[in-house]
Amino acid sequence: MQYQGVLTKMQTEIGSPIQYYLVFENDFLNVNQLLDKKMSINFVGYQCLNCKKEKKIYRQGFCYDCFFEIPQAADWVMKPELSKAHLGIEERDLEYEQRVQLKPHIVYLANSSNVKVGVTRKTQVPTRWIDQGAHEAIEIVEVPNRYLAGITEVALKDYVGDKTNWRTMLKNEVQDENLVEWRDKLKQYIPEEAQQYFIENNTETNLEFPVLQYPKKLKTLNLTKTPDFEGVLKGIKGQYFIFEDNTVFNVRSNEGFVVTINV
Template sequence: MKFSGQILKMTTQNGKPIQYYLNLTQDILHMNQLIGKNLKWKLIGYECVSCGSDEKVFRMGFCKKCFFESPYASESIIRPELSKAHLGVGERDLAVEESIQLAPHIVYLAYTGDVKVGVTRETQIPTRWIDQGATFALTIAKTENRYEAGMIEVAMKEHFADKTNWRKMLEDDYEDQLDLADFRNKIKDKFPENFKNFYSDDNEVVRLDFPYEAPKKISTVTLEKNPEFEGVLRGIKGQYLSFEGGTFFNVRAHEGCVVELEIKAP
């Protein structure tokens, strides 16, 4: 079978294991059903996730123009503490930014090979944790907007990383319960004074079950350097497809790429 279309990040459904679906324009492929199949990929072009132009993807699925102009690629997307919508101040498009920033947000701890801190809209739980490949996750604060969550994250970054180390995440296949609540309790006093009221002592540690086993070695492949490649799909974690021999394909990093995908028997 052959399919073609623009790659977008995989959508997910939490379960045991998590179910993954690859978006290819007109088709949605249930990736769990393709584990054990040989997948052949071919890069045939680009399509900006914002304007639809066929210019080469610059970053995050955007062409260069949209990356510097779209409100969905603004600086506060990466750095929540820079949010200004709560002040009525827009960066690129105030209406869009208000829809993103003036909503309840969560500050969380997640285990992705190491314990990290992160921020996301409340409606993005547990999707955000799944996309990051978090084995365990725990809410540490619930805020009214993105700015408040960002300020708490800034303080927590003195104690935890705020970026996922993708290699550690893929190498790790942690089986035992990790006491994230103990981590949270130890940093309670580190919350910024003006934001202590957002602290959450919800003790529910969420465990996520990926269709994945860590390989002995890890390497990555990109369509930019390898416009054609194929391999037998062995598992999925985060937004990474794991192929036989320890080769990984980061789906999210290829948003905006237009591909032909052929599914063959192993």
């Protein structure tokens, strides 16, 4: 069968294992069903996720112009501590910024390659952890806005990592950690403004990914350099396809690419 559409990050459903879905305008594909099967990915072109024009993708699925104009790509998205909607200050679109920033946010610990701290909207738990390929995670703080989550993350980054080593994550070279102990150890470093929002009595969440075979030596598929690829799918972790020949493909980093997938 052939599927065609604009790549966006895979939708997920919690389960044992996690279920992954590619959603196109006219097609819907449960990727788990492709495990151990040969599939091809063919690059067709570009379509900006915002303006829908056939323009080269710059970052995050957006063309150059949209990336520097729309609120979905503003600096506070990647750096929550820069959020200003709680002060009524607009960066690009105050209505949008208030709608997103003035919602409950979670500061969490996730273990995908090592223990790291991160921020997400409460509604994105556990989706955010799945997207990062974390096999275990725990909430530390639940705050009423993105700014408080951001300054908490910044404070904790002095004592725990904030980046995922994607190579280690994909090779599954990871160790289990006691995230409850990590949570309690880091409590003292939470800023005073966020101390009252510390979560004391929770347990870590464990996640199971649909992987039949982990790669040993990674090869990254770049569709602009290799527009036609074929391989046997052996796993899905984070937002990556893992193929039998050790090729890995990051769906999220290719958002806005128009592709055909043949199974």
